[in-house]
Amino acid sequence: MVHSPSDRASGKLWTGPEDAEQLLPQEIPRPSLRRVRQWTEGEDAYRAELYDHVSGGTLSPTPVPAVMPRLATGWWEGLRKALDCLSAVKTDRTAVRQAYLDRAMPKYLAFLDGPVPTTAPAWSTAHGDLHWANLAGPELGIMDWEGWGTAPSGYDAALLHAYSLATPETAQHVRQELAALLDSDAGRFAELVVISELLQSAERGDNVELVPALRRRAGEVWQRITTDEVTTS
Known part of the structure; x- marks a missing residue:
């Protein structure tokens, strides 16, 4: 779910997930984007994206990990x-x-x-x-x-x-x-x-x-x- 002022609801960051779904090779492991819904409420724009479930979850809750992730x-x-x-x-x-x-x-x-x-x-x-x-x-x-x-x-x-x-x-x-x-x-x-x-x-x-x-x-x-x-x- 993303939110933006309606006059900024466009451009690279807004369309990035859909562009990735259409243009990136299947060899790149990522959850598939299944559905997108967009709507506006007053001066606010909203975008909901539905993805495939990611097995295992993210490696850290934040960009900076507290410990070394154990990876094969x-x-x-x-x-x-x-x-x-x-x-x-x-x-x-x-x-x-x-x-x-x-x-x-x-x-x-x-x-x-x-x-x-x-x-x-x-x-x-x-x-x-x-x-x-x-x-x-x-x-x-x-x-x-x-x-x-x-x-x-x-x-x-x-x-x-x-x-x-x-x-x-x-x-x-x-x-x-x-x-x-x-x-x-x-x-x-x-x-x-x-x-x-x-x-x-x-x-x-x-x-x-x-x-x-x-x-x-x-x-x-x-x-x-x-x-x-x-x-x-």
Whole structure:
């Protein structure tokens, strides 16, 4: 069930679930959208969506897990395959805009030593909100498709990792399982993107407990980027 002022009841977030149902391959594990009903009451618009039941439930009640979720090797294999399949989907939907990177990254990463690049090495299609409250287990399911679209490559893996930083064991496990996405130029840039976003959202009071770990991780990633630049120059 979603609600919006009627004059804003349109666009990417409003149509995302239906677009996902029509455009995403069946290989991406997600609950099917069975029915949608929309109505208005005065100046308010409402939208009710009926999905298939998700087996097992979400892995965390919040985006930031309190403990490391226990997941089988097959779950991680499925997630890697799903993200790979999703990245190749052609769409005109946008999850992250270049204008946002140009504006936010210099502001929220100003504590780093040196000018931060804002141009992504590559772009691909992403879920756009991949965190532990949008993932199901022990059978893999990916939920909440309102904001999917193009983003810097590696964005989903970087976002899941950033939300895991409060629990070092969880973050380390994500880095191991999604190393092919994170341990690259694109992956490191994507980490800086999502750290910028989460530092901005922390100013509004969201997941404030992550801020020290986010800043620390930004420093680690930046050191790796600058070291690689020196090595290759």
